[in-house]
Amino acid sequence: MNRFCKSTFSLLLATLLLFSAAGISFGMVLQSTHAYAVGPSVETPAPAPDEEDQQETSGQDEQEKPQETEQPEEQPPVWNPKDQTINIMGEEKKTEKKELIPEQAIPEKDKSDSALTINPPKSENNTSAGEEEDSISDDNNDSPIIEGHVSAVLLNGIDLTENMIRIGEKGKLELALSLSGITLEQYESYQKTIKFSGRNFVPDEPIEPSFLSHTEQNGVLICTVSVEDVLYNGISDKIEFSLLFSDGSGSSISLDFSQTIRTEAASENYEIKSAIFTNSENNIISRITRGNYANLIVTIHDYGISASKFNSVKNKTSVSINTDVFRTSNASISNGTGLKGGGVSYDITFSDVYFSGKDNNLQLIIDYDDPDITKRRLVHTLSQCQIYEPEPDDNDNYPDDDDDHDSSSSKPDIPPPTPNIIVSTYDYGGGNVTAAGNFTLTMTLMNTSKRVNVDNVVMKLSVPEAFTLTxxxxxxxxxxxxxxxxxxxxVNLSVKPNADAISHPIKVSFTYESVINDERKQFSAEQDISIPVSQLDRFSLNPVEMPSEIYVGEDSSIEATFVNKGKSTVYNVTAEITGNLSQPGQRQFIGNVESGKEESADFLIGALEAGTISGEVVISYEDANMNVNELRSPFTTTAVSFEMPAPDPGLDVMNPDDIGEAPPExxxxxxxxxxxxxxxxxxxxLLSFAAKAMRRHRELKLLEDSDEDF
Known part of the structure; x- marks a missing residue:
């Protein structure tokens, strides 16, 4: 009995121990499972992104984490700008694997924790206008400002802002415009023309359109412009044109318009409309160099998503930027503004951007986090960014070097070629510059060296007497x-009125410095550029004076006079007369006519039959640049025939037989x-002798009378 009790007790004790062990094991499993569920977040490797140098940074506050269990303290990794993630107003995303880099390799301003969070954007509407209203005003601030925008664009009666247009469509284009700053009376007094730009719509020359209607409502002038036979070339999804107002006195006003339309590719069309840099005071920066920090504002036009749809997904939108060139830790997106014809316009602002100087191309990937909208991949060249080129070291290879860069010490070090500065291109407007006029000279100065920079460059211009710097x-x-x-x-220059009509040289001299083999050296260079000058052509032909009538069979003389009022001689002057004359083809060689001289040519005109006589006096000559020119003076007159008048039948005709003998002479x-x-x-x-005899007789008589008195 005792043995049976002992066996039963042992069996019960063993069973109890077995259940206790199972319970303990089950509790440990539950505890470990609970620890795993509430433990700290551990970074796990994630698949690499599609673009290696682009990351995302979350713009949404991190969600509240569960209570963490104690874990061994780990050394935090050093942040690598290449692993930067910008998730703008987005949901929490998986943390990508960070590659550790030496801490000293990162600029001090770039050192930060690898977990980057963007605060939600402010509610203020920082939008970029979808369609900008253009305005033009005179320099005088008191002048009224004319503003306008496009209300509708119709091609053959179809609204292009609502309906799709295809390449090659042609027809009647109607533009509904709203203008402010101009009264109805002023509008009607102007002569109006339209010019299309960009060759998206042709014709692209200024034409006089038809203005179908114009009314004034609440100070706004509403008009409809119609242009016939306009062809759409499909170059872009915009219609751009200028409306020119002219008052007939030579002054004009140009008003530019731009309107987005629906095209075949509009549903998949998106672009970086503009990108500007600003400083901390929101002033625009026109030049960015390596190591500079600035704010980058990028305006996006996306024609494949509506404004309401964009605003609904904006908080989940993420933007990736090529961080090997542009490093930033903060970005924000503005609210979207609808574009006429479909699409949205919005701004992305990257704050405190560091420019590395490696490239000047901005690359963006925009993810709307919507399965129905594809990612937007955009590339835009920023002309404000200057690419940095490091100085070459002694081991760099240059294909133009004479040495083989042999590391053997038996070869002496060959210094780099002497750097030179040249005027690679220059532009003065093309053709010839005119005497007594002004022109702008633009020169491109180039450092020809592939290895060294040039510093402290002083350029000096030596202009001839024909030019004057302004x-x-x-x-x-x-x-x-x-x-x-x-x-x-x-450089702005003016040409003297008496400048000779030749090519005048301008001497461009340079003095500059360069560091070669750790030694600063000075250099100089000179170059000549030529500017051709032409005098104003003031050689003129006076109108030919013609008689009102000439008789058939008789020749009349006419004279053509011409004068050289210019400053240079005209050469090889030839005068010729043409027309339905009795002596056509008369030609005279005059020769050279100096400045201020007048010459003439005489011609005979005659007619073989009665009627109108017309023709031209043609003067051909060569100017100082050996260009052949012509002057023409037309003339007209009437040729009449001379006829004997017929006898009057009322008069009696005398018979010769009835005429008697003529009286004697x-x-x-x-x-x-x-x-x-x-x-x-x-x-x-005889009369002379008689007069002499009488005078002699009188003298003798007087002498006798004198003797008697004596």
């Missing part, structure tokens, strides 16, 4: 020109002319 001196300073780089400088008509001459001379001689 608004600047002849000396310019350039701090640095990087190797294989160029800079531009612009008088005796004095029978004396020849020589007889009359001889008789006249004889009479004069």
């Amino acid at each position: 608004s600047s001196s002849n000396t310019f300073y350039i701090e640095r020109i990087a190797k294989r780089s160029s800079v531009e400088r612009t 008088p005796w004095y008509q029978k004396i020849p002319a020589w007889g009359w001459t001889t008789g006249g001379v004889t009479a004069i001689i």
Whole structure:
């Protein structure tokens, strides 16, 4: 009995121990499971993103984490800018694997915790306008400002902002415009033309459109412009044009318009509309160099998503940027504004962006976190960013070096080639510059060296007597020109009125410095550029004076006069007359006509039959640049024929037989002319002798009377 009790007790005790062990094991399993569920977040490797140098940063506050259990303290990793994640207003996403890099390799301003969170954007509406209203005003601040925008665009009666247009469509284009700052009276007094730009719509030349209607409502002028036979080329999804107002006195006002339309590709069309840099005071920065910090504001136009849809997914939207070039830890997205014709416009602001200088291309990936909307991948070149080129070391290879870069000490070190500065290109407007005019000279200065920069560049211009510098001196300073780089400088010049019509040289001289083999050296260079000058062509032909009538068979003389009022001689002047004349093809070679001289050419005009005589006097000549020109002066006159008048039938015609003998000629008509001459001379001689005899007689008589008195 005792043995049976002992066996039963042992069996019960063993069973109890077995159940206790099972309970303890089950409790430990539950405890470990609970610890795993509430334990700390551990970074786990995640698949690499599609683009290696682009990351995302969360813009939403991190969700509240469960209570963490104690874990061994781990050394926090050093943040690598390449692993940066910007999740703008997004939900919590898996943390990507961070690659540790040496701490000293990161700029001090870039050192931060790897967990980057973007605060929710402020509620203020920081939007970019979808369609900008253009305005143009005179320089005078008191002048009224004319503003306008496009209300509707119709092609063959179809609204292009609501309906899709296809390439090659052609027809009547109607534009509904709203104008402010101009009254109805002013509008009606202007002459109006329209010019399309961008060759998206042709014709692209200024034309006079048809203005179908215009009314004024609450100070806003509403007008409809119609243009016939306009072709859509499909270059872009915009219609851009300028409306020109002219008052007839030479002054005009240009008002530019731009409107987005629906095209075949509009549903998948998106672009970076603009990108600007600003400083901490929100002033625009036009040049960014390596190591600079600035704010980057990018305006996006997305035509594949509506404004309401965008605003609904904005808080989940994430943006990736190429952080090997642009490093930032904060970004925000503004509210979207609808674009006419569909689409949305919004701004992405990257704060405190560090520019590495490696490239000037901005690359973005925009994820709306919507399965129905694809990711937007955009690339935009930022002209404000200057690419940094490091100085070459002694081991760099250059294909233009004469040595083989042999590391053997038997070869001496060969210094780099001497750097030179040249005027690689220059522009003065093309053609010839005109005497007594102004022109702008733009020069591109290039450092030809592939290895060294040039510093402290002083450029000096030596202009000939024909030119005069305006608004600047002849000396310019350039701090640095990087190797294989160029800079531009612009100079305004005027041409003297008496400048010779030849090519005038301008001497461009440079003095500059460069560091070669740790030694600063000075250099100089000179170059000549030529500017051709042409004088104003003031050689003129006076109108030809013609008689009102000429007779058939008779020749009349006319004279063509021409004068050179210019400052240079005209050469090889030739005068010719053409027309339905009796002597066509008359031609005279005059030769050279100097400045201030007048010459003439005489021609004979005649007619073979009655009627209108018309023709031209043509003067051909060569100017100082050997360009052949012509002057023409048309003329017209009437040729009439000379005819004997017919006899009057009312008069009696005398019969020759009825005429009697003519009366005899008088005796004095029978004396020849020589007889009359001889008789006249004889009479004069006789009268002379008679007069002399009478005078002698009177003298003798007087003498006798004197003797008697005595």
